[in-house]
Amino acid sequence: MSNIKIPYSRQLIESDDIDAVTAALTSDFLTQGPRIKAFEEAVAQYCGARFAVAFCNGTAALHAACIAADLGPGDEGIVPPISFVATANCLAYVGATPRFSDVQLGIPVLDPHSVAQTITSRTRVIIPVHFAGSAAPMAAISELAGQHRLLVIEDACHALGGAYQSPDGQWIKIGSCRHSDMTVFSFHPVKNITTGEGGMITTNDPQLYQRLRSIRHHGIVVPENENNPAWYYEMRSLGYNFRMTDIQAALGNSQLGKIDRMIAARQNLFARYRQELTSIPEIKLLEPPTRTGSALHLCLIQLQPNIRRDEVFNSLRAQGIGVQLHYMPIYRHPYYRNWLHLSAANFPHAEHYFAHAMSIPLYPSLTTTEQDFVIRSLRAAVSQARRPYEDSHHHPSAYDLDAPAR
Ligand SMILES: Cc1ncc(COP(=O)(O)O)c(C=O)c1O
Known part of the structure; x- marks a missing residue:
């Protein structure tokens, strides 16, 4: 059993959530009932999109988005290497190939300059990730997509409740699909709202909306034809x-009603971290970029290169603090190493982030006492984990990409 007492994130379930679930359990519909439509409409309205389609999880939603986008063998999609593997896997599911562009320094969202260099004649889609709740540079990404006639699927699994400012100063809600064709959310318990497992796609395109609904349900369509008998439906494509x-x-639905309150709680805790961590020079808190109303899904820090990150990490874990690393670059996973044979040298920013990053606890029910314990433990661990000077300038990577994949 895990000894983690303070996880990096956790759900907030209150009595009204329990009442809502109990009402569903005692209703006529456990599935395919009215609560799905109500939740879809509420998410669409919250995000300012025309349509929303609910899925069993964010991964299935990403998969469905790639099918709806007609991606297949021979096609390439551009994704950031710093993300959960699902961001790239959705391309692999449909036979397409993920291509990685480097991320920006700071919060690791796609760098449009690197994206521009990754585009080839086979590129069909860009999948930016709104990392830790902070928006990727969508105006620049959608401009590139427009120039090269590419689709854009936003992976907003971290970012329900987030927003960003367009170059002309307008606030744009993540999920409104102002700069994309589809936006994908996840409702896993560590996310900003939860359904246990769950996902959603928002879109403004009526055709994509209909396709997504059909893909979710075996590829089945009920044609509008009054001459058809009442039992009639037909499967037009391979769905799931x-x-x-x-x-x-x-x-x-119940969770969505309190999302803004939960994000406000995250903001207060983040502000406390900001205040307290400035006195630890070895730690840099990664701030959301300006023009970003971050949903603050994760609290990311970077340790100075002279601090042994894994030692700090292990020390916190030993004290029951569930720090996490979001994420090892996707191209380092054996599956992608064996397939794509990429060199880490092509992704200096992703590698820098990976070498020094850590996520520390941030969730609405984190108490200030718990947060103070995290900060005290971090301070102590960092002071124990300094490298000798010569070591901090030349430390061979423990994660040598040239070593054979496991
Ligand atoms: C960036 C990102 N994309 C996709 C997913 C997949 O979502 P789910 O866990 O709901 O399948 C996650 C979830 O961890 C994620 O963090």
């Missing part, structure tokens, strides 16, 4: 059972 249940949707 990617449906969310009404039990999950009930929880989602």
